[in-house]
Amino acid sequence: MRIGIPRALLYYNYYPLWYSFFKELGHQVVISSTTSKAVLDSGVTSCVDDACLPIKLFHGHVANLIGKVDAIFIPRLVSIYPDEYICPKFIGLPEMIKSSIKGLPHLIVLNCNAHRNLKDVHRGYMELGKMIGARYSQAARALQKAMANQHDYDLLLKEGQTPIDILNDDKPIEEVEAKGVIGLIGHPYLLYDEFISMRLIAKLRARGYAVLVPENIAQSQIEEVCAQLPKKLFWSYGKKLLGSGLAMLKGKKVDGIIFLSSFGCGIDAFIVELLQRYNHRLYRIPSALITVDEHSGEAGFNTRLEAFIDMIEWRNRREGYISAYGTSVFGH
Amino acid sequence: MKVTFPHMGQAYLAIKGLLDDLGIEVIVPPTITERTLEIGTKLSPEMACLPLKINIGNYIESIEKGADTIIITGSCGPCRFGYYGVVQKEILKDLGYDVDIIIFDPPNSDYRAFIERIRKLAGKNSWASIARAFRRASIIVEEADEMLDIALKKRAREVSRGDTDSRLYRFEREVMGKHGSYEILETIRKYKGILNQIEEKTGVSPLKIGLVGEIYTLIEPYVNLNIEKKLGYLGVEVYRSLTLNEWVKVHLSLDVKHKMRHKRILKKAAPYLNLCVGGHAWQTIANSVYYSECGLDGIIQIMPFGCMPEIVAESILPKVYQDYGTPIMTLVVDEMTGEAGYFTRLEAFVDLLEQKRRSKIDEYKEGLFRG
Numbered sequence: 001m002r003i004g005i006p007r008a009l010l011y012y013n014y015y016p017l018w019y020s021f022f023k024e025l026g027h028q029v030v031i032s033s034t035t036s037k038a039v040l041d042s043g044v045t046s047c048v049d050d051a052c053l054p055i056k057l058f059h060g061h062v063a064n065l066i067g068k069v070d071a072i073f074i075p076r077l078v079s080i081y082p083d084e085y086i087c088p089k090f091i092g093l094p095e096m097i098k099s100s101i102k103g104l105p106h107l108i109v110l111n112c113n114a115h116r117n118l119k120d121v122h123r124g125y126m127e128l129g130k131m132i133g134a135r136y137s138q139a140a141r142a143l144q145k146a147m148a149n150q151h152d153y154d155l156l157l158k159e160g161q162t163p164i165d166i167l168n169d170d171k172p173i174e175e176v177e178a179k180g181v182i183g184l185i186g187h188p189y190l191l192y193d194e195f196i197s198m199r200l201i202a203k204l205r206a207r208g209y210a211v212l213v214p215e216n217i218a219q220s221q222i223e224e225v226c227a228q229l230p231k232k233l234f235w236s237y238g239k240k241l242l243g244s245g246l247a248m249l250k251g252k253k254v255d256g257i258i259f260l261s262s263f264g265c266g267i268d269a270f271i272v273e274l275l276q277r278y279n280h281r282l283y284r285i286p287s288a289l290i291t292v293d294e295h296s297g298e299a300g301f302n303t304r305l306e307a308f309i310d311m312i313e314w315r316n317r318r319e320g321y322i323s324a325y326g327t328s329v330f331g332h
Numbered sequence: 333m334k335v336t337f338p339h340m341g342q343a344y345l346a347i348k349g350l351l352d353d354l355g356i357e358v359i360v361p362p363t364i365t366e367r368t369l370e371i372g373t374k375l376s377p378e379m380a381c382l383p384l385k386i387n388i389g390n391y392i393e394s395i396e397k398g399a400d401t402i403i404i405t406g407s408c409g410p411c412r413f414g415y416y417g418v419v420q421k422e423i424l425k426d427l428g429y430d431v432d433i434i435i436f437d438p439p440n441s442d443y444r445a446f447i448e449r450i451r452k453l454a455g456k457n458s459w460a461s462i463a464r465a466f467r468r469a470s471i472i473v474e475e476a477d478e479m480l481d482i483a484l485k486k487r488a489r490e491v492s493r494g495d496t497d498s499r500l501y502r503f504e505r506e507v508m509g510k511h512g513s514y515e516i517l518e519t520i521r522k523y524k525g526i527l528n529q530i531e532e533k534t535g536v537s538p539l540k541i542g543l544v545g546e547i548y549t550l551i552e553p554y555v556n557l558n559i560e561k562k563l564g565y566l567g568v569e570v571y572r573s574l575t576l577n578e579w580v581k582v583h584l585s586l587d588v589k590h591k592m593r594h595k596r597i598l599k600k601a602a603p604y605l606n607l608c609v610g611g612h613a614w615q616t617i618a619n620s621v622y623y624s625e626c627g628l629d630g631i632i633q634i635m636p637f638g639c640m641p642e643i644v645a646e647s648i649l650p651k652v653y654q655d656y657g658t659p660i661m662t663l664v665v666d667e668m669t670g671e672a673g674y675f676t677r678l679e680a681f682v683d684l685l686e687q688k689r690r691s692k693i694d695e696y697k698e699g700l701f702r703g
Binding site for chain 2: 078095099232261280
């Protein structure tokens with residue numbers, strides 16, 4: 001059977017796991033084509049207007065797979081960690097797809113719900129295996145191998161590579177030779193989709209900066225800083241973004257921080273707000289918020305990026321410049 | 333300690349009654365006006381949902397009146413409401429307001445923290461009197477919703493337009509001067525009687541529209557631009573799927589019968605959505621199916637812009653329409669919503685339903701004629 005995986009949402013995080021799981025069970029895996037204007041447009045027209053960009057994009061990638069595959073894989077990631085969720089829209093994703101897109105092939109839905117117990121995830125994959133005609137033992141073995149692959153991938157990420165580097169075989173800039181490090185805070189489906197992020201990572205590297213992404217920060221560090229929040233953050237990815245942002249700021253690992261958010265992202269509205277407030281109160285590192293949606297133009301995006309980098313460079317050059325009156329010309 | 337809380341429809345009656353009974357000084361935030369919204373919009377994150385912005389406006393207007401403690405409820409996701417308290421605290425802190433925010437999260441595992449918070453609020457009251465005060469507050473919620481239900485029925489049938497609303501207005505004026513749950517309850521009962529006496533047109537059968545959607549938008553009339561009133565004046569009888577009473581009964585009370593009914597309705601959504609996606613999206617689908625089965629003429633879904641769970645419901649509702657044929661309209665409100673355009677959409681929707689009903693009657697008559 002040819003199984004299609006849409007190149008959207010958490011594809012960038014779980015690609016090795018899903019790919020090798022299906023491969024081990026003897027299925028052919030087809031990935032939807034890379035995001036283009038056509039893919040985005042077909043998503044925008046089929047999805048409800050109020051949804052956010054990533055969800056629309058997912059619709060586009062599903063539509064892109066129609067006709068190429070026998071079944072489309074749709075992950076329903078309710079929760080990936082006990083007592084946490086991802087996003088309401090991720091939970092209702094299969095239903096949204098079913099009611100918005102016509103002429104769909106068979107859908108195979110993974111129910112991943114670790115809200116009560118982390119072990120429930122295993123059951124989700126076993127059910128998925130059953131759905132595509134694998135025996136329990138086969139599925140279990142495939143999952144074990146897939147998990148090992150996923151683990152290797154995660155290790156590479158923690159070493160400082162970004163998912164794009166691994167998927168495209170790019171070489172990251174070493175921190176030593178870079179002019180500085182810029183922290184990028186954004187959901188994986190925005191940062192690593194080169195159409196949506198308008199090759200943000202490559203552009204920063206071209207200017208001589210190394211990048212640090214949330215995937216590079218160790219989970220233990222994220223947990224440590226998030227434990228200090230007044231209330232447990234119940235969005236796994238919200239926690240990852242806020243935690244890695246705070247860890248970058250706290251460890252003084254970055255010269256500047258860029259938030260990449262999509263218009264209408266409910267979680268980012270809160271996470272970015274908190275991160276900006278904490279940054280302003282405690283660390284005061286230059287930060288910029290870039291919001292993208294289906295109408296974003298590249299020229300404006302580039303201008304903002306250039307202005308931001310210029311600001312960092314001026315600040316580095318002149319921060320020690322104290323005026324004769326005893327205060328810095330920048331007022332701090 | 334001067335306690336305040338955010339507005340949510342009739343909730344202020346119960347909260348005021350509760351806090352009065354416990355002997356806590358309470359400051360009811362001024363009724364939501366354009367100023368409230370303006371303050372909230374200016375100070376809140378741009379992409380936050382509308383309820384958060386209005387809450388911030390409420391707090392600041394109450395602080396201006398002297399409040400120093402804010403009480404709110406919380407939840408544990410995945411809807412954004414669960415993190416309101418934290419974000420709001422940070423906003424007020426950066427603005428330099430020295431207020432205490434007490435967040436009442438549902439006590440999933442941490443009963444001690446929950447009890448400590450109640451203690452902190454209730455001071456020296458005994459547990460028995462706290463329990464009694466809560467009990468009376470829940471009665472206020474129930475009776476206030478019954479009063480509104482009477483108003484919904486009467487508005488579609490009143491002989492001279494505005495009868496119902498002038499009485500409700502008098503009620504709001506009168507109840508503000510009351511102290512304690514007994515007086516508030518007495519006023520509610522008195523006005524229930526007064527509302528019941530409104531003269532009705534005879535021989536009308538109004539169109540019936542069910543409201544589904546996000547709970548705050550449904551309950552707070554300022555946010556939904558008085559949709560119940562507007563529809564009432566168009567001669568429509570409105571059914572509300574989510575009320576405060578409903579919420580209290582499902583989440584706080586031990587009323588098993590009501591919970592069973594709630595579950596039974598939720599089951600109706602099974603072919604479309606069979607799990608909780610946060611907020612009230614599941615209820616939105618289930619109630620739409622329920623209303624369609626009950627034979628209502630139309631359904632309106634209301635949500636604030638960017639509401640994550642309701643977007644899921646919105647994209648599924650067309651399927652419900654396909655299966656049942658009851659027209660469903662989605663209205664999205666935010667701080668930029670204009671009243672005229674909103675009203676036009678309501679009018680058009682009601683026109684459509686009227687035509688649909690008429691053509692149904694014509695078909696029936698034609699059928700009779702042909703034998």
